[in-house]
Amino acid sequence: MKKRKLQKQSFMQSVLILMLSQILIKVLGLVYKLYLTNREGFGDKGNAIYSSGFQIYALFLTISSVGIPGAIAKLVSERIAIKDYSGAHRIFKIAFVTFGLISFVCSITLFLGANYIANYFLQIPEAELTLVALSPSIFLVSISCVIKGYFNGRENLKVTANAQSLEQLFKTALSIILVEFIAIISGTNTAVMAAGANLATTLATFLCFFYLCKYYTSIKKQIKYEIKNTVNHKQTRIRKTIKQILSVSVPMSMTAILGTINKNVDSITVVRGLKNFLSVEMAKTQYGILSGKVETLVTLPMSFNMSFSTALIPTISSAKAMGDMETCKKRISFSLLITVLIGMPCMVIMILFAKQILALLFPNATSGSFIYQISAMGIIFIMLEQTISGALHGLGRMLLPALALSVGVIVKIILNCFLVPINPEFFLLGGTAGAAFATVICHLIASSIEFIALKKEINLKLSKAKFIIKPIIATIIMGILSNILYNYLTLKVGGKIALILAIISGIVIYLIQIIILRIFSKEEIYMLPFGKKIYEYVSLKNKV
Numbered sequence: 357m358k359k360r361k362l363q364k365q366s367f368m369q370s371v372l373i374l375m376l377s378q379i380l381i382k383v384l385g386l387v388y389k390l391y392l393t394n395r396e397g398f399g400d401k402g403n404a405i406y407s408s409g410f411q412i413y414a415l416f417l418t419i420s421s422v423g424i425p426g427a428i429a430k431l432v433s434e435r436i437a438i439k440d441y442s443g444a445h446r447i448f449k450i451a452f453v454t455f456g457l458i459s460f461v462c463s464i465t466l467f468l469g470a471n472y473i474a475n476y477f478l479q480i481p482e483a484e485l486t487l488v489a490l491s492p493s494i495f496l497v498s499i500s501c502v503i504k505g506y507f508n509g510r511e512n513l514k515v516t517a518n519a520q521s522l523e524q525l526f527k528t529a530l531s532i533i534l535v536e537f538i539a540i541i542s543g544t545n546t547a548v549m550a551a552g553a554n555l556a557t558t559l560a561t562f563l564c565f566f567y568l569c570k571y572y573t574s575i576k577k578q579i580k581y582e583i584k585n586t587v588n589h590k591q592t593r594i595r596k597t598i599k600q601i602l603s604v605s606v607p608m609s610m611t612a613i614l615g616t617i618n619k620n621v622d623s624i625t626v627v628r629g630l631k632n633f634l635s636v637e638m639a640k641t642q643y644g645i646l647s648g649k650v651e652t653l654v655t656l657p658m659s660f661n662m663s664f665s666t667a668l669i670p671t672i673s674s675a676k677a678m679g680d681m682e683t684c685k686k687r688i689s690f691s692l693l694i695t696v697l698i699g700m701p702c703m704v705i706m707i708l709f710a711k712q713i714l715a716l717l718f719p720n721a722t723s724g725s726f727i728y729q730i731s732a733m734g735i736i737f738i739m740l741e742q743t744i745s746g747a748l749h750g751l752g753r754m755l756l757p758a759l760a761l762s763v764g765v766i767v768k769i770i771l772n773c774f775l776v777p778i779n780p781e782f783f784l785l786g787g788t789a790g791a792a793f794a795t796v797i798c799h800l801i802a803s804s805i806e807f808i809a810l811k812k813e814i815n816l817k818l819s820k821a822k823f824i825i826k827p828i829i830a831t832i833i834m835g836i837l838s839n840i841l842y843n844y845l846t847l848k849v850g851g852k853i854a855l856i857l858a859i860i861s862g863i864v865i866y867l868i869q870i871i872i873l874r875i876f877s878k879e880e881i882y883m884l885p886f887g888k889k890i891y892e893y894v895s896l897k898n899k900v
Contacts, residue, residue: 403648432509672750
């Protein structure tokens, strides 16, 4: 077998690799979501069954594994920073066994409790099959996360990116194949089709795990060589190592658990609340709009931003372990700036063209534009929350993001209970729109608390002109010109082509505004991929 070298990427290389991976994942995710929503016999009702089961699965998955990659990455990167390769690998081995056992228990619990959860907790009996189909993947994802965390800690995020991309590719292909096959033999039974779509997730996670095992095996000799030449190693008892891992992973998991609970608040309260003025079938359809189409579209911009929150943890942990706080500040402020510059235009585009986007992507299920607009208002807050959480975790403040989000979730629960049962004919933010609005407020509160905590933690000083005023100006100009262009082109080439051209033009206009307003400093431009060439080109143009 050909030997592989243990690779390590720089911060921006890691960000770029993960960003490209996340974009591919989101595009593939959108493909199968478009297919499912537009598939006869599935639609918004199928999304309700699919999503309700998936959110319960996600909660179990979060309990058993979601905090693992960040926790292992943090602990491993701290060991690697002082050349303790033996200690880093020991953390990996103990974590593999520990979380393997925890996730196995969670898989069995979900499998055995599927009937009760579907009938009494979700009040969507059809979701039972989806829960059964998803239960094995909890174990597979958990142990895969340990392997990803080990390589993330070594700042080799390419492995994680490849694994995630392959998993999503298989999930998309298998979802379409299985749903089509089930539709043929079951006569478009929506519940069975939804279960088939979720079974594709389990099969995809197995293939992802297989890839990670193969990669680990291919570089095992190099890892053993490093371990033999390790320095600064202090042997610790297994119990102490487990305690150390859990002390980091549990607080990290708490943030993810609260995020999943936040989504489960909708799966539990929306259908119940809507029954006050809608039939059961209509209530399920409304929940399907929120959890299917709207959530898929609103989370698309997160694919650009997730890479920063993931790469920040090992980078900041390593820098802090070496006492380099200046690097920590630079990485955090740069990541926050990119988050703002990505989040604001995405939010405005989705609000302006909500109806047109739904008509373009979901021609067989176009309803839900107002819910989409309300949900889109939360994009910037969710993205900021992602980035700040990654920074705080890297700095060792593990519980702060969880505490901040817990406040937001409590407020969301209260707002959901109050707004969802109100008929939107009497109050605009009643019904499903109320749940969407509650989510926006939840993330606004959480991101605000986290930002205040971050500023105090590292005395972070950010320019209002650079981080707020200039991005707002660039976004407003983009929004106005895109809207004017769309209205003009609609008369010339039709609505769908006009929308695509208006969005593409809006992106170009926005990038030009960033250059004109000089939002980036020279040092920040150099941090971008191909930054040196970009700076030289822009400088040459300015001279001309």
